[in-house]
Amino acid sequence: MTPQILLFTGPPSSSSVVESCCTITEFELPFLHLFDLPPPPTTSPSTSSTAPPFLAAWRSLALIRQPLHTGLTQCHAASLSTFSNGAFFTTADVTGLDGDVSRDTAATASQDLLTQFCEYSIMHTMHTMPVPLDSQSLLDVTADSFTTSILSDDGAPIAHPRHLSDLEDVPSAKKVTALQPQTISLNLIVGVLSVAQPRTVTTRWGTSLSLVEVLVGDDTATGFAVTFWVPQAEVAKSPVVALRRQDVVLLENVALHVFRNKVYGQSLRRGLTKLHLLWRADGSGYYSSRSLRARGENPQREKTRIVKDWVIRFVGLDPHTRTSTRAGVSWDRPPDDSQ
Numbered sequence: 001m002t003p004q005i006l007l008f009t010g011p012p013s014s015s016s017v018v019e020s021c022c023t024i025t026e027f028e029l030p031f032l033h034l035f036d037l038p039p040p041p042t043t044s045p046s047t048s049s050t051a052p053p054f055l056a057a058w059r060s061l062a063l064i065r066q067p068l069h070t071g072l073t074q075c076h077a078a079s080l081s082t083f084s085n086g087a088f089f090t091t092a093d094v095t096g097l098d099g100d101v102s103r104d105t106a107a108t109a110s111q112d113l114l115t116q117f118c119e120y121s122i123m124h125t126m127h128t129m130p131v132p133l134d135s136q137s138l139l140d141v142t143a144d145s146f147t148t149s150i151l152s153d154d155g156a157p158i159a160h161p162r163h164l165s166d167l168e169d170v171p172s173a174k175k176v177t178a179l180q181p182q183t184i185s186l187n188l189i190v191g192v193l194s195v196a197q198p199r200t201v202t203t204r205w206g207t208s209l210s211l212v213e214v215l216v217g218d219d220t221a222t223g224f225a226v227t228f229w230v231p232q233a234e235v236a237k238s239p240v241v242a243l244r245r246q247d248v249v250l251l252e253n254v255a256l257h258v259f260r261n262k263v264y265g266q267s268l269r270r271g272l273t274k275l276h277l278l279w280r281a282d283g284s285g286y287y288s289s290r291s292l293r294a295r296g297e298n299p300q301r302e303k304t305r306i307v308k309d310w311v312i313r314f315v316g317l318d319p320h321t322r323t324s325t326r327a328g329v330s331w332d333r334p335p336d337d338s339q
Helices: 029-035 091-095 103-127 173-178 299-314
Strands: 149-151 185-195 199-202 208-217 222-231 248-259 262-266 274-279
Touching (some): 103 199, 173 262
Parallel strands (some): 222 262
Antiparallel strands (some): 199 208
């Protein structure tokens, strides 16, 4: 049997290796601080001998890399700031901490702004109702007033909206404000970037509602937030919460409002805003990847294909929805030993 020869590249030549120097007997000062060891005894210049020869530092490398466990929680999911747009408003703008103030002060200010936004959002939802309201009855609402109609994929044809808008067509905050009290609504085919955790709000009349914010984008702009009000008892089974990253959806009649000089979208009352799942990576959407490659003049299908190609290129899959048995690494996850 032919003997095996292993070649190790990098170490010094065998003639320069001294076995007595291969064992570490003391650490340098940075390692003493790291291991919380006492410093070595100092010697006076008169008693110190000549400087020891320079020895190469070696470290043991494991064949299987292990994650570095620290006391800090590392968030490897896509941050909302990744898809931020200066013209659009999101609740991430409210909950972000300001580096110029203390953490407690920033948290209190963020909570106050979030409360203002919830009250502002509810006010505009109630403003679309034909019944005049006074300030005392502003939050005296029923859960049905905030229910959004979500049509499931049952194979039935989707009625094509008369006009589809790109996110770059969303007017500025100045134009939206100038048209008040009229409400601007758009029909959008967009890709889902993220779905925020529901925020529960209890009105002064005891009604519990949950605010769900969906961040969307298309090939023209990103970072547009659409807020949905869902009854708290229906949050678990709400199709809005079931949306996944990379989903392509059709949003009909999304109302535009302005908060802090930025535009955001909101669902209209009593099911006027409709949501259709057009494409999903697992094939459960209205269109399949194969049908989107079909020829023909269909603006809705063509826009769906464009947005689908865009989300595949620029938006990673939700790591919690992977069905592969092999453990995959999300596109936006840094190495395990990153700090």
